[in-house]
Amino acid sequence: MYNSGWTLVLVLVFTLLCGQSKGFWPFSSISVHAATDAEDIVYLDRNAKRVAIIGAGAAGSSTAYYLQQYAAESGIALNITVFERSSYIGGRSTTVNAYGNPLEPVELGASIFVEVNTILKNSSQAFGLRPKNSETESSEMLGIWDGKEFVYKQKDSGWYYWDIAKLLWKYGLAPYRTQKLMQSTVGKFRKLYEYPFFPFRSLSDRALDLDLTSVTAVTGEQYLAANNIGPPFTTDIIQASTRVNYGQNLNLIHGLETMVCMAIEGVMQIEGGNWQIFSGMLNASSATTLLNTTVTSISKSKSKYSIKTSTPDSVTGAELTNEEPFDTVILAAPLQFSSIDLPKGLLKRTPDEIPYVTLHVTLFTSPHALNQTYFNLSPTDEVPSTILTTLPKDAPPPSKPEDSVGSPGFFSISTLHKVINPETLEIEYLYKIFSPKAVTSTFLSQILNVDVPENLTTINSGTGSPITWYYPHEWKSYPYLFPRVTFEDPELARGFYYTSGMESFISTMETSALMGMNVARLVMDDYLNVLGGEEQGQEVVKEEL
Ligand SMILES: Cc1cc2nc3c(=O)[nH]c(=O)nc-3n(C[C@H](O)[C@H](O)[C@H](O)COP(=O)(O)OP(=O)(O)OC[C@H]3O[C@@H](n4cnc5c(N)ncnc54)[C@H](O)[C@@H]3O)c2cc1C
Numbered sequence: 001m002y003n004s005g006w007t008l009v010l011v012l013v014f015t016l017l018c019g020q021s022k023g024f025w026p027f028s029s030i031s032v033h034a035a036t037d038a039e040d041i042v043y044l045d046r047n048a049k050r051v052a053i054i055g056a057g058a059a060g061s062s063t064a065y066y067l068q069q070y071a072a073e074s075g076i077a078l079n080i081t082v083f084e085r086s087s088y089i090g091g092r093s094t095t096v097n098a099y100g101n102p103l104e105p106v107e108l109g110a111s112i113f114v115e116v117n118t119i120l121k122n123s124s125q126a127f128g129l130r131p132k133n134s135e136t137e138s139s140e141m142l143g144i145w146d147g148k149e150f151v152y153k154q155k156d157s158g159w160y161y162w163d164i165a166k167l168l169w170k171y172g173l174a175p176y177r178t179q180k181l182m183q184s185t186v187g188k189f190r191k192l193y194e195y196p197f198f199p200f201r202s203l204s205d206r207a208l209d210l211d212l213t214s215v216t217a218v219t220g221e222q223y224l225a226a227n228n229i230g231p232p233f234t235t236d237i238i239q240a241s242t243r244v245n246y247g248q249n250l251n252l253i254h255g256l257e258t259m260v261c262m263a264i265e266g267v268m269q270i271e272g273g274n275w276q277i278f279s280g281m282l283n284a285s286s287a288t289t290l291l292n293t294t295v296t297s298i299s300k301s302k303s304k305y306s307i308k309t310s311t312p313d314s315v316t317g318a319e320l321t322n323e324e325p326f327d328t329v330i331l332a333a334p335l336q337f338s339s340i341d342l343p344k345g346l347l348k349r350t351p352d353e354i355p356y357v358t359l360h361v362t363l364f365t366s367p368h369a370l371n372q373t374y375f376n377l378s379p380t381d382e383v384p385s386t387i388l389t390t391l392p393k394d395a396p397p398p399s400k401p402e403d404s405v406g407s408p409g410f411f412s413i414s415t416l417h418k419v420i421n422p423e424t425l426e427i428e429y430l431y432k433i434f435s436p437k438a439v440t441s442t443f444l445s446q447i448l449n450v451d452v453p454e455n456l457t458t459i460n461s462g463t464g465s466p467i468t469w470y471y472p473h474e475w476k477s478y479p480y481l482f483p484r485v486t487f488e489d490p491e492l493a494r495g496f497y498y499t500s501g502m503e504s505f506i507s508t509m510e511t512s513a514l515m516g517m518n519v520a521r522l523v524m525d526d527y528l529n530v531l532g533g534e535e536q537g538q539e540v541v542k543e544e545l
Pocket residue numbers: 054055056057058059060083084085086090091092093108109110111112113293294295296332333334337338339340359361475476477478499500507508509510512
């Protein structure tokens with residue numbers, strides 16, 4: 001965004017005492033010193049700004065990626081280290097291998113994104129990653145189950161391909177109004193990517209500027225009602241979407257996240273795993289990524305942040321600790337789950353702890369199909385391969401968020417696709433269940449109509465086994481998106497940035513990546529002294545006419 005089309009000459013700017021300089025770069029009264037030879041570049045590298053990013057998920061990877069791009073544009077030298085507590089890149093976007101077979105990766109966390117998610121889309125293209133447009137097979141059947149019966153069924157399309165003709169026939173104009181409302185809301189959100197709305201130091205202010213605060217201030221139910229959209233379309237279809245995406249009903253989740261659930265045009269996922277986008281970003285950023293490395297505490301001495309880390313010794317397993325100074329820190333993970341020790345007073349503001357959804361994702365394979373019996377279908381009925389859920393019509397929505405699931409007991413069951421069991425060479429089904437509690441063998445026995453042994457850790461892939469691979473995982477998946485009008489700011493103290501405030505606004509891979517891009521721009525602007533202005537002795541390198 002800087003200088004495009006200008007003749008580029010690398011110019012070093014030492015802003016030694018520009019405390020009073022509040023002018024907008026490049027017109028502020030700062031002295032200029034031209035660097036014409038390699039010596040200055042070497043000098044720069046020695047004095048590179050040291051940046052620590054905590055977390056190698058969508059937000060942290062995107063921060064590193066855009067920091068590198070912005071730094072290259074402005075000629076600032078950066079030395080970026082990404083600390084990641086777990087042994088993999090991707091955070092809540094990760095795959096596991098069905099039957100332990102690397103040729104059968106399956107998403108355990110974030111599985112889809114959409115066409116308008118331009119950060120994910122553009123970067124995956126840039127890294128040569130292949131998108132596919134469904135997690136499930138196309139010749140399938142979708143059903144929405146309320147615990148007693150299917151309130152909606154649709155043939156030959158997954159849940160993110162609503163059959164518009166069928167919806168209009170069944171629900172009148174509500175689907176059309178929803179589509180229009182979604183488009184206008186998403187249109188406002190899209191402005192966050194561009195000048196003058198990008199970058200933003202306050203998400204609360206921007207939400208207000210873009211007239212999105214009025215959408216986050218109310219529940220999905222209220223927002224839809226205000227726009228003349230009501231049951232049964234809202235309770236059957238829209239609520240099935242907010243439940244499978246966020247484990248929440250329309251009486252609780254805010255209007256903006258409700259609209260996000262309906263924005264499913266151009267849905268895609270990356271073949272082999274979405275996490276590859278984030279590993280591509282880290283690779284392209286030339287950051288040093290340290291896996292298995294937990295940041296345990298951060299303190300400040302003079303103008304530097306001191307970061308303590310802990311990592312298990314790869315041979316003995318003994319904890320190895322380290323401490324290093326950084327100019328800038330970016331916490332790219334929810335503070336409340338990071339277990340980082342921060343001295344009192346380090347942050348100007350400490351983000352509020354907020355309730356997150358506990359979501360159990362259960363992946364398993366079985367030679368058995370979902371059975372009619374549990375779903376009160378007759379033996380000749382086809383059982384939907386993807387089952388979303390909603391609350392029964394007569395039941396009031398649970399007021400406690402952790403009771404959101406209601407009588408269906410689960411949020412979704414998806415038959416992803418057929419797989420070949422490497423031991424028996426039989427064709428089997430690969431399933432994914434979302435539920436608020438761990439799945440029990442009783443429940444599995446019921447939905448498959450076979451005897452599943454009580455101890456699920458003893459299952460094996462051999463012939464005759466009803467479950468041949470089993471992988472349960474418990475996530476703190478996303479916040480409960482209660483209506484609200486303020487969001488945590490991306491800067492918690494001078495030089496200390498935070499990405500996860502975004503999650504109470506919209507919780508997706510793309511929005512985390514967008515906050516990463518925003519923080520990268522803020523960090524760079526602060527280095528360039530465009531907005532801050534107060535810092536002394538700061539070096540600025542820029543391209544000039
Ligand atoms: C089951 C499930 C389904 C989802 N479905 C979708 C979907 O279909 N589409 C979509 O867009 N989104 C989906 N989401 C949401 C999406 O996964 C998240 O919004 C997004 O991935 C968050 O990215 P992040 O980088 O902000 O956080 P995270 O991915 O959580 O990354 C934070 C990282 O920081 C690390 N970390 C934390 N503390 C420390 C520390 N002290 N030291 C070092 N490292 C630390 C963590 O290990 C983690 O890797 C889903 C989430 C879940 C759980």
